[in-house]
Amino acid sequence: MTRQKPRLVMKFGGTSVANLERIRRVAKRVGVEVAKGYDVIVVVSAMAGKTNELVGWVGETSPLYDAREYDAVVSSGENVTAGLLALILQENGVEARSWQGWQVPVLTSSAHSSARIEDIPTANFDDRFDKGMQVAVVAGFQGISAEGRITTLGRGGSDTTAVAFAAAHEAERCDIYTDVDGVYTTDPRITSKARKLDRIAFEEMLELASLGAKVLQTRSVELAMRYKVKLRVLSSFEEPSDDAGTLVCAEEDIMESNVVAGVAFVRDEAKMTLVSVADRPGVSAAIFGPLAESGVNVDMIVQNIAEDGRTDMTFSLPVDQVARADRAVRDAMAAGQIEFRDLIADRDVSKVSVVGIGMRSHAGVAARMFRALSNEGINIRVITTSEIKISVLIDRKYMELAVQALHDEFGLEKA
Amino acid sequence: MTRQKPRLVMKFGGTSVANLERIRRVAKRVGVEVAKGYDVIVVVSAMAGKTNELVGWVGETSPLYDAREYDAVVSSGENVTAGLLALILQENGVEARSWQGWQVPVLTSSAHSSARIEDIPTANFDDRFDKGMQVAVVAGFQGISAEGRITTLGRGGSDTTAVAFAAAHEAERCDIYTDVDGVYTTDPRITSKARKLDRIAFEEMLELASLGAKVLQTRSVELAMRYKVKLRVLSSFEEPSDDAGTLVCAEEDIMESNVVAGVAFVRDEAKMTLVSVADRPGVSAAIFGPLAESGVNVDMIVQNIAEDGRTDMTFSLPVDQVARADRAVRDAMAAGQIEFRDLIADRDVSKVSVVGIGMRSHAGVAARMFRALSNEGINIRVITTSEIKISVLIDRKYMELAVQALHDEFGLEKA
Known part of the structure; x- marks a missing residue:
């Protein structure tokens, strides 16, 4: 053509x-x-x-x-x-x-x-x-x-x-x-230091979007990544210019970038712990099968080290799904599918994550994150990591503080 | 099939x-x-x-x-x-x-x-x-x-x-x-004697619709007539029964009918007369061409008998088009296309019509109509007739009286 x-x-x-x-x-x-x-x-x-x-x-x-x-x-x-x-x-x-x-x-x-x-x-x-x-x-x-x-x-x-x-x-x-006029290093309502990104990699955008920065439908970013479509997010309410907004693009189109691109968060999370579960093959399926069938969106999952053949199983979920999860787990117990000593729900936690493709080539990002939170006296409840993301659950009252501390720690106000 | x-x-x-x-x-x-x-x-x-x-x-x-x-x-x-x-x-x-x-x-x-x-x-x-x-x-x-x-x-x-x-x-x-629950012999707001028709012929429905009984789109009736589709008009707000509403159908499906099926009217009409127009070939085109181009919907047209080569030309139109018609006619005179001595507008007339396929086989309907109006002291301004319809222009203040008199005259309250 x-x-x-x-x-x-x-x-x-x-x-x-x-x-x-x-x-x-x-x-x-x-x-x-x-x-x-x-x-x-x-x-x-x-x-x-x-x-x-x-x-x-x-x-x-x-x-x-x-x-x-x-x-x-x-x-x-x-x-x-x-x-x-x-x-x-x-x-x-x-x-x-x-x-x-x-x-x-x-x-x-x-x-x-x-x-x-x-x-x-x-x-x-x-x-x-x-x-x-x-x-x-x-x-x-x-x-x-x-x-x-x-x-x-x-x-x-x-x-x-x-x-x-x-x-x-x-x-x-x-x-x-x-x-909105682009993708920011974090929500500007949390810190005025939040800076609009000129460019962000598809992978980073996917992590930010699924973590709550709802600028683009996740599927559209996946599709853009697969076909290498240059995607620009910009505001229809501002006078446009050629460098307006944020370009979502392939990693190789980003010349140089911070180790961490942004700090994302989900405010209203909950954490549930099944205390003293028998640690045997199939127990995870026995717990998370019924939860999935009940429509509970389980996010992070942590299993403590087993002692005497028993373990504690902790998972996070949206706070408005706690009642549903509680019912599903107790029904499974009543049906003899699982057994545990106690079920504890903590409805006052938030998730905070740092995201960046730079993590792939830089070690020590997790250590820096944990130290920055520790310096503010913030206790970490649960940790999960992926190749380009580290997420922690913390008490909700510390959420804004944590986002600001991490934004400072990784120097996100500077391009 | x-x-x-x-x-x-x-x-x-x-x-x-x-x-x-x-x-x-x-x-x-x-x-x-x-x-x-x-x-x-x-x-x-x-x-x-x-x-x-x-x-x-x-x-x-x-x-x-x-x-x-x-x-x-x-x-x-x-x-x-x-x-x-x-x-x-x-x-x-x-x-x-x-x-x-x-x-x-x-x-x-x-x-x-x-x-x-x-x-x-x-x-x-x-x-x-x-x-x-x-x-x-x-x-x-x-x-x-x-x-x-x-x-x-x-x-x-x-x-x-x-x-x-x-x-x-x-x-x-x-x-x-x-x-509405069907087609009536006339508007029930004018006379409580108005009766719902069980059946009406396509041709009658077309005349009633174009005369202002806006129950069905005219084209739909024409189409039904061409393909002999039995059309029933009925109310969606009443408990339905098999003989609900009015059946609009071919003449041959109506066993017996009144000479006149209904009395229709258009309340807000006007009448304009060009006084002393030269009576020569092409004068009608010279008058009604510009009117049509100006979007004036001329309805009835009457030309008086010529005297000394001059005649009066009268036509009816919706009352809200009088100003437009006036301008069109005067522009045509200014352009030398027509000449006349005077232009008279009467904005206080209504059109009343009797409609019925029975007229085809019954003579004297017009005479009965004119006598009924005359008995009430109602002066007829303009008359037009077609095969199944007779229309008159009268002073607007007599409109309700005329409708009631004609409804009585043709016995429309009786099936």
Whole structure:
């Protein structure tokens, strides 16, 4: 394929298109990229609140609704935004048209309400761009199954739509416009020293996202990593510039970086300990099987050293799932699947993590982290580590203090 | 095709599906027909107010909007209702699924925002009904063009969707559920003697609809007449019975009828007279051409007998178009296209009409009408007649009196 112009994907979320005034601002921003010489694919969400309204209605019809009909209903919000943006672009003299998922087509699996994109043929757009189309406005979040039914990709799915289009069209970049101006070293509400990152590696972004820095849908980052799509997160509410926002990119595109990229946290965690569990093969499965079946999201797991054939098993979970976990464990005991002496729940803990690809090549990050916390008199309850992340559970009252101490320790205020 | 069950089309308008509670009532009503042994096709409108909201947004984007994008936006309301109704039917144990226009497909012309249905292939539904589908819920008002773009059929288009499905599927009947319980001999607000008609001929319905009895979209009646679709108008807010509502049907299906079926009226009419126009060939075109170009809806036209080569030309129009008509006529005079001595506007007239296929075989209806009005001292300003209709313009203050007198004269309170 010989293309006349490079392609750019821009994605605007619900708050960025919440009303006509904001959609006009989006149109202006899109016009700037067209003027720069891009063929632009814009992916839009539903106007803020619309999808929630539709989801609410579906929920009222039936607790066990048909996911195919759910998708047909909740996908309609994006169609409205796509059409309105195309109209405003046209009014601004830009050659634009809207595309619904089935028109592109965005081919997906049949897993309704959490479908996966399988293919996005580019022939339709290639042909239109050749014939003078400057902007394709795509309704995000939706696709079509092999059976010809409308599918949706799960909440936040428009991010994934945008990245998938960028991959299929080999776009120069995928700009995700949102209500924050980038990815920060930590939450600026915790410390004013928090600094916006110019670049962050895909792997770091995945750890930060799953740890609670909810800027991008996790799947969209995974997809961008797999297809090496350069992803830029930036604010739709600020005057744009070329170095605005944060570029999420491959490790090799980051020239030099701090050992630690950021400090993440999850405030409302709980810790449960089964005291004196028999330490025999299969006991972990006997405990965590019933928890998973009850829908408890177990995060960290620690097992103490066994003494006299018995051990303590500790795990963390969201604080609002403690009652459910308690029931699941006691039911398993009643059924004779496990036995333990005591079940202790601590609902007043938080998780704090340091994340950075630099850890791979730098030893001693954990030691520095533990010392910094110790210097503040903060007791560590549970520790887990991965290749690029160290997480600890601490008493919740120390959470802000811990984040600030770690932010200082690793010098994150400096680029 | 060998069908196991007869098919029925049911159509529910915006007020009938205005919220989930009403959609539940619709589902119950549909369930009754399923239980009777019908394969049912339900055509739904958007929830009341939704389409207006979408139309408003499009209007704000641009005064000269792209009708293709208009259609993509405003068609979304019907998709929501169709999905929600399918879900509630399923919850009631009925095998139902929703269909958007492009899925059926409802093939239309490319005249966006006023497209005409060209074909509705039935294979998709035949196959599904064979496999156990009991109800197909169709999003009304929409279709797909040969170019693969979404089209809409114009306001009230869901009526036409319903009739087109009934024709394509050779349905036993097409039931149009609305907020009135049938077609009346005249507006019950004018006289309590107004009687609901059990049956009315297509031709009569067309005259009544275009005269202001806005129960059905005119095009849907024309389509029903062409394909001999039995059309029943009934209320979605009353307990249904087999003889509920009014059946709109072919003349031959009406055993015996009154000479006059109903008395229609248009309250806010105006009458304009060009005094002393030169009576020469082409003068009518010179007057009514500019009026049409200005968007004036001229209705009745009367030309007096010419005297000395000059004549008076009188026409009726909606009262809110008088200023526009005045300007158009005076501009045409300024341009030398016409000349006249005076232009008189009377803004205080109403149109009253009697309609009935029985007129074809009964002479003297006009005479009876004029005498009845004369007996009440009502002066007739203008008269026009067609094969099954006689209309008069009278002073507005007599309108209610005229309707009541004619209703009595033709014995319409009696079946």
